[in-house]
Amino acid sequence: MENRRVTMNNKTNLLELEEHMYPLVDVKTPNVFRNLFPYSEVPKIAFNDRVVPHHMPEEIWITDTTFRDGQQSRAPYSTEQIVTIFDYLHKLGGPKGKIRQSEFFLYSKKDRDAVIKCMERGYKFPEVTSWIRANKKDFELVKDIGMKETGILVSCSDYHIFYKMKMTRREAMEHYLGIIRDCLEIGVSPRCHLEDITRADIYGYVIPFCLELMRLMEFYQIPIKVRCCDTMGYGVNYPGAVIPRSVPGIIYGIMTHAGVPSELIEWHGHNDFYKAVTNSTTAWLYGASGVNCSLFGIGERTGNTPLEAMVFEYAQLRGTLDGMDTRIITELAEYYEKEIGYHVPPRTPFVGENFNVTRAGIHADGLLKNEEIYNIFDTDKFLNRPVLVAVSNTSGLAGIAHWINTYYHLPEEEKISKDTPLVKMVKEWVDREYESGRVTILTNQELVTVISDSCKKLNIPLPGRKGAPALKETVPDSEL
Known part of the structure; x- marks a missing residue:
């Protein structure tokens, strides 16, 4: 003990006794x-x-x-x-x-x-x-x-x-x-x-x-x-x-x-x-x-x-x-999915399809009022991933409109409101699904398919495509 040196640790600014070999x-x-x-x-x-x-x-x-x-x-x-x-x-x-x-x-x-x-x-x-x-x-x-x-x-x-x-x-x-x-x-x-x-x-x-x-x-x-x-x-x-x-x-x-x-x-x-x-x-x-x-x-x-x-x-x-640049993380995930064929598990933090998707009806209601309530941070800013609200029998017209706007990354001037023919038609389909006994959440692919079919029936372009503002034709007296 007496032969061991005492030295100053510059990290802690404390004197320390030399350790044993x-x-x-x-x-x-x-x-x-x-x-x-x-x-x-x-x-x-x-x-x-x-x-x-x-x-x-x-x-x-x-x-x-x-x-x-x-x-x-x-x-x-x-x-x-x-x-x-x-x-x-x-x-x-x-x-x-x-x-x-x-x-x-x-x-x-x-x-x-x-x-x-x-x-x-x-x-x-x-x-x-x-x-x-x-x-x-x-x-x-x-x-x-x-x-x-x-x-x-x-x-x-x-x-x-x-x-x-x-x-x-x-x-x-x-x-x-x-x-x-x-x-x-x-x-x-x-x-x-x-x-x-x-x-x-x-x-x-x-x-x-x-x-x-x-x-x-x-x-x-x-x-x-x-x-x-x-x-x-x-x-x-x-x-x-x-x-x-x-x-x-x-x-x-x-x-x-x-x-x-x-x-x-x-x-x-x-x-x-x-x-x-x-x-x-x-x-x-x-x-x-x-x-x-x-x-x-x-x-x-x-x-x-x-x-x-x-x-x-x-x-x-x-x-x-x-x-x-954290936005690159989303680009990498998309590259793995599309070019490499690797399927990222949907609940994987930051990169999974569902990592910032809110499904529970009561949570969705809060998120629609203020996304900070149920989103970890501004995922749109850091990951180019705006928060999504999954569509179910409790979503209403506003929830469906929000899903379309965020899923298709529509800019502010092209966003659609709940008072549009497309949203009304999608809601009618959603209501039929649950009236027939469905209890599970609708998948993104199901919604993409029904939106595509509804656009064809309405003779309007798909969201995000050229001419998308045509979706803004309103339907009076629509409710949640």
């Missing part, structure tokens, strides 16, 4: 935390009430794995699709590059063609990075293409070290460090993917390994990033939860005890227990500058942290979008 604990049998992960039972969340402080970095950002982890769970994107999505990510990230990087496979010629085309765009952000097999041949490929950084898989739980790799902890560490030296020798910056970190021995393996990484970084003077991969989605954000499931505990340990600076720490989460977004936000709050995401959460099993979710998490934490 953490040597590798080279166990003979794997520690699989059977008390937390019994397998034949639901995993357990235990607490020891050891709470670590918030440590929000000065700068935080998003990185993208749409073309890596996202592609592992779906049919491969075409080269053209990858380049188009990459262009969208550049626009979404804005002039400050809040979407900092995007990672790619390099295995096939198609993968490499997409990488080269994206690099030819000349964008500063997202930076094009790779994810490769850990061998010298692939490192040379990274360098030849002109990339500055690559991801390397360094699985860190005893589940992987003992059961998959058939090694001891020391053998695994020496194996990984040798690969990382090979990467550093040719001048490429390694990004170490600590797979399955939420089932790993944090102080017996992860922190000793990260200490070795920091020694290599000091020697080679090349940045080494640490990506904390919650591969199975076991991470929790609860204060006082025990490691290895505690996200605050993991980030604190790597930052404080292994000396990895915030700008080199990244969180990569999965959604197996519905915690991908909250865990990613928690990683930001406790010291990680980067959170790794995939568009619409597309990824292994239950998926990754949705990139669009973290855009709005950023805005809520910082009080600003810092130049991110």
Whole structure:
């Protein structure tokens, strides 16, 4: 105790006692935390009430794995699709590059063609990075293409070290460090993917390994990033939860005890227990500058942290979008639906067809009076998605008119009122549906079909088409 130094922490402006060093604990049998992960039972969340402080970095950002982890769970994107999505990510990230990087496979010629085309765009952000097999041949490929950084898989739980790799902890560490030296020798910056970190021995393996990484970084003077991969989605954000499931505990340990600076720490989460977004936000709050995401959460099993979710998490934490253009999120969703053929689940926040649609009659009544009552924010402004009121037997003429105006994005001068032949005809159809015993809400497609048929019968153009103001012919004495 007497020999440990006392230093000033410039972040907290408090004197701190130098922490103990953490040597590798080279166990003979794997520690699989059977008390937390019994397998034949639901995993357990235990607490020891050891709470670590918030440590929000000065700068935080998003990185993208749409073309890596996202592609592992779906049919491969075409080269053209990858380049188009990459262009969208550049626009979404804005002039400050809040979407900092995007990672790619390099295995096939198609993968490499997409990488080269994206690099030819000349964008500063997202930076094009790779994810490769850990061998010298692939490192040379990274360098030849002109990339500055690559991801390397360094699985860190005893589940992987003992059961998959058939090694001891020391053998695994020496194996990984040798690969990382090979990467550093040719001048490429390694990004170490600590797979399955939420089932790993944090102080017996992860922190000793990260200490070795920091020694290599000091020697080679090349940045080494640490990506904390919650591969199975076991991470929790609860204060006082025990490691290895505690996200605050993991980030604190790597930052404080292994000396990895915030700008080199990244969180990569999965959604197996519905915690991908909250865990990613928690990683930001406790010291990680980067959170790794995939568009619409597309990824292994239950998926990754949705990139669009973290855009709005950023805005809520910082009080600003810092130049991110959130309208691009809607354009991306439409591109996925129309060009890629991916169906976004209708209740998906921000991008699903129904995310800002109000169905309950009493809610619809309130929303028609003031949309702030039942809309999360100005979705028209931020997502080009005006709030919708679903049509049912309680909607009345005003509700149907509102649906038409918002669904077809009619400008103010072309909006129709409840006193129009079209609205009256649609309401008559709606009334017949419910009089015949229907109890479910009408779908958008049903309404589009009946509106199209009604326009033909009335000999008027469809809403939003040339001549749409003709819809404004009124019908007297109409009521809700």
